[in-house]
Amino acid sequence: MSEFDVSEADSGEEQAQTLPVVAVVGRPNVGKSSLVNRIIGRREAVVEDVPGVTRDRVAYDAEWQNTQFTLVDTGGWETSVSGLAAMVARQAEYAAQTADVILFVVDATVGITDADEAVTRVLRATKRPVVLAANKVDGSMQESDALGLWNLGVGEPYPISALHGRGTGDLLDAVVAAFPEQPRGEDETDSEDGPPRVALLGRPNVGKSSLLNRLAGEERVVVDSVAGTTRDAVDELIELGGKTWKFIDTAGIRRRFRALQGADYYATMRTGAALERAEVAVVLMDVSAPLAEQDIRVVEQVVEAGRGLVLAFNKWDVLDEERRVYLEKEIDRQLGRVAWAPRVNISAKTGRHMERLVPAIETSLAGWSQRIPTGQLNNWLKELVAQTPPPVRGGKQPKILFATQAGARPPHFVLFTTGFLEDNYRRFIERRLREDFGFEGSPVHLSMRIRE
Ligand code: GDP
Numbered sequence: 001m002s003e004f005d006v007s008e009a010d011s012g013e014e015q016a017q018t019l020p021v022v023a024v025v026g027r028p029n030v031g032k033s034s035l036v037n038r039i040i041g042r043r044e045a046v047v048e049d050v051p052g053v054t055r056d057r058v059a060y061d062a063e064w065q066n067t068q069f070t071l072v073d074t075g076g077w078e079t080s081v082s083g084l085a086a087m088v089a090r091q092a093e094y095a096a097q098t099a100d101v102i103l104f105v106v107d108a109t110v111g112i113t114d115a116d117e118a119v120t121r122v123l124r125a126t127k128r129p130v131v132l133a134a135n136k137v138d139g140s141m142q143e144s145d146a147l148g149l150w151n152l153g154v155g156e157p158y159p160i161s162a163l164h165g166r167g168t169g170d171l172l173d174a175v176v177a178a179f180p181e182q183p184r185g186e187d188e189t190d191s192e193d194g195p196p197r198v199a200l201l202g203r204p205n206v207g208k209s210s211l212l213n214r215l216a217g218e219e220r221v222v223v224d225s226v227a228g229t230t231r232d233a234v235d236e237l238i239e240l241g242g243k244t245w246k247f248i249d250t251a252g253i254r255r256r257f258r259a260l261q262g263a264d265y266y267a268t269m270r271t272g273a274a275l276e277r278a279e280v281a282v283v284l285m286d287v288s289a290p291l292a293e294q295d296i297r298v299v300e301q302v303v304e305a306g307r308g309l310v311l312a313f314n315k316w317d318v319l320d321e322e323r324r325v326y327l328e329k330e331i332d333r334q335l336g337r338v339a340w341a342p343r344v345n346i347s348a349k350t351g352r353h354m355e356r357l358v359p360a361i362e363t364s365l366a367g368w369s370q371r372i373p374t375g376q377l378n379n380w381l382k383e384l385v386a387q388t389p390p391p392v393r394g395g396k397q398p399k400i401l402f403a404t405q406a407g408a409r410p411p412h413f414v415l416f417t418t419g420f421l422e423d424n425y426r427r428f429i430e431r432r433l434r435e436d437f438g439f440e441g442s443p444v445h446l447s448m449r450i451r452e
Contacts, residue, residue: 018070018404018406018414018449019068019069019070019404019406020067020069020070020100020101020179020180021069021070021072021098021099021100021101021404021416022062022069022070022071022072022099022100022101022102022103022175023072023074023094023095023098023099023101023102023103024036024071024072024073024074024103024105025074025088025091025092025095025102025103025104025105025119025123026088026104026105026106026116026119027084027085027088027113027115027116027119028084028088029107030105030106030107030110030135030136031105031107031135031136031162031163032073032074032105033073034135034162034163035103035105035133035135035160035162035168036060036071036073037162038162038163038165038168039062039064039071039168039172040060040061040062040071058072058073058074058378058382058401058402059071059072059073059374059375059377059378059402059403059404060072060073060374060375061373061374061375064172064173064175064176065172065173065176067176067179069175069176069179070374070402070404072095072098072099072401072402074091074092074094074095084114084115085114085115085117085118086118088115088118088119089115089118089119089121089122092104092118092119092122092123093122094399094401094418096122096123096125096126096128097401097416097418098401098402098416098449099128100128100129100178100179100180101128101129101130101131101175101178101179102123102126102128102129102130102131103131103133103171103175104119104120104123104130104131104132104133104154105133105135105162106132106133106134106135106149106152106157107135107136108134108135108136108137108142108145108146108148108149108157108159109136109137109142109145111145111148111149112148112149112151112152116152117152120152120153120154123154124153124154129178130154130155131155131158131171131174131175131178132149132152132154132155132156132157132158133157133158133160133162133171134146134149134157134158134159134160135160135161135162136161136162136163137159137160137161137166137167138161138163138164138166142159143159146158146159156174158170158171158174194246195237195243195244195245195246196243196245196246196279196280196361196365197235197245197246197248197277197278197279197280198245198246198247198248198278198279198280198281198282198361199247199248199249199271199274199275199277199278199280199281199282199307200212200247200248200250200253200281200282200284201271201274201275201281201282201283201284201298201301201302202283202284202285202286202295202298202314203267203292203294203295203298204267205286206284206285206286206295206314206315207284207286207314207315207348207349208253208284209253210314210348210349211284211312211314211346211348212236212247212250212253213348214348214351214354215238215240215247215354215357216236216238234249234250234251235247235248235249235250236250240357240358241355241358241359243358245361248274248277248278249270249273249274249277252270252274264294267294268297268301271298271301272301272305275301275302275305275307276305278307279307279308279365279368279409280307280308280309280310280361280364280365280368280441281302281305281307281308281309281310282310282312282357282360282361283295283298283299283302283309283310283311283312284312284314285311285312285313285314286314286315287313287314287315287316287318287319287323287324287327287345288315288318288319288323290330291327291330291331291334291335295334296334296335299311299335299338303337303338303443306410306443306445307368307410307443308361308364308365308367308368308410308441308442309338309341309364309441309442309443310341310342310343310344310357310360310361310363310364310441311335311338311341311342311343311344312343312344312346312357312360313327313343313344313345313346314346314347314348315347315348315349316345316346316347316352316353317347317349317350317352331343340367340434340439340440340441340442341364341440341441342360342363342364342440342441343360344356344357344360360441363440363441364440364441364442365441366440366441367411367438367439367440367441367442368408368409368410368411368441368442369408369409370408370411370437370438370439370442371405371408371411372405372437374403374404374405377403377404377405377413378402378403380436380437381400381402381403381429384429384432385400388428390417390419390421390422390425391422391424391425393419393420393422396419397419398417398418398419398420398421398450399417399418399419400415400416400417400421401416401417401418402416403415403416404416410442410443410444410445411439411442411444411445412444412445412446412447413433413444413445413446413447414447414448414449415429415446415447415448415449416448416449416450417448417449417450418450419450420448420450421448426446426448429446430444430446433446
């Protein structure tokens with residue numbers, strides 16, 4: 001995958017890791033859709049393979065022998081018919097740009113056509129591995145037809161029958177063998193075992209230890225600490241809403257940093273360390289004081305760490321009406337960027353709305369873990385792009401060929417494109433993703449993979 005130019009949505013974002021992508025190319029009527037259906041194990045009626053007829057979906061989640069990959073049906077990419085050979089050559093070009101392995105399907109009973117040769121020329125020019133499927137070899141009668149496809153010069157033809165399933169196992173073995181180095185799937189360090197891990201964050205005096213004490217259901221002595229002794233993280237298991245939660249680094253909450261030199265710096269470090277181990281963060285803010293830069297910074301740290309986020313506004317008991325009106329404006333202005341985060345207005349002192357905290361945390365965890373199947377995602381994307389295409393850039397209209405959700409916790413999407421998508425457009429996609437699928441309480445990463 002290193003051959004791709006990777007352009008990231010935001011600076012500093014790590015490179016997107018996706019499953020291997022297999023693109024199925026070939027002229028119409030060779031049986032691409034049947035093969036796609038066969039591979040993804042779908043028994044639906046085959047969409048008619050006619051030039052100019054767009055399919056409703058282009059990309060699917062697929063698996064062979066415990067290896068997962070994204071299967072792309074290029075049939076849906078080009079709708080204009082500017083000559084058959086030109087059209088399939090164009091599809092093959094897109095495929096070569098975006099796929100790790102190209103699955104080239106030829107009809108063995110027809111033999112090599114002009115369009116097949118046009119595809120071959122494109123594929124020869126790329127460095128992508130090509131696996132050649134000689135389709136419609138329904139019985140031994142057609143075996144010799146398949147042999148004729150050696151003449152294409154793209155390697156061994158695998159005789160298959162997409163319709164009956166004959167030979168597809170060997171074909172898929174060859175496809176999987178051609179995958180690049182093992183891609184990283186999920187982040188292994190993000191174990192889903194054990195109780196959900198919550199970081200309780202916020203600047204000093206917003207009420208973290210008061211809240212923790214209330215949640216833990218007992219008053220505890222808050223020990224003043226000196227620098228150095230706060231390093232040991234202590235996690236506490238707390239029962240809430242009939243479930244056990246692990247609160248991360250509660251030692252950092254229970255012990256106070258008081259007017260320490262560089263306390264800010266240590267607080268930031270500590271927050272970062274807690275976030276690394278947490279799945280979701282509750283950022284506590286004090287409504288009796290104006291929102292401070294430090295409040296915003298903690299929120300930004302959560303977003304940058306890619307963790308679920310809950311905004312908890314504490315000391316609601318001392319909030320008067322005038323301040324409340326002002327606070328709403330402050331929140332809109334300063335926290336508009338995280339409008340997707342659930343909010344709770346609480347009082348650690350009186351216990352107000354404590355029962356709302358757990359549902360808010362659960363909402364964030366769910367949004368953080370959410371996955372959209374590749375087929376559904378592309379169905380949705382296709383409609384979105386048809387309604388609002390990406391803006392023209394440098395006289396060219398970038399095409400979004402397909403998308404996959406490369407990971408969850410947090411959700412991470414990769415768009416495979418033929419050109420650069422403007423920030424505005426990517427934000428538009430993110431906004432619509434949230435509107436239509438939720439992802440409440442979670443940052444969403446969107447990156448592009450383009451080859452200009
Ligand atoms: P921490 O530094 O974030 O752990 O904050 P603390 O829990 O030590 O609270 C700082 C101060 O705010 C203490 O004097 C608390 O009694 C007070 N406090 C905490 N929560 C509330 C609340 O909900 N309402 C009011 N009025 N005071 C609170």
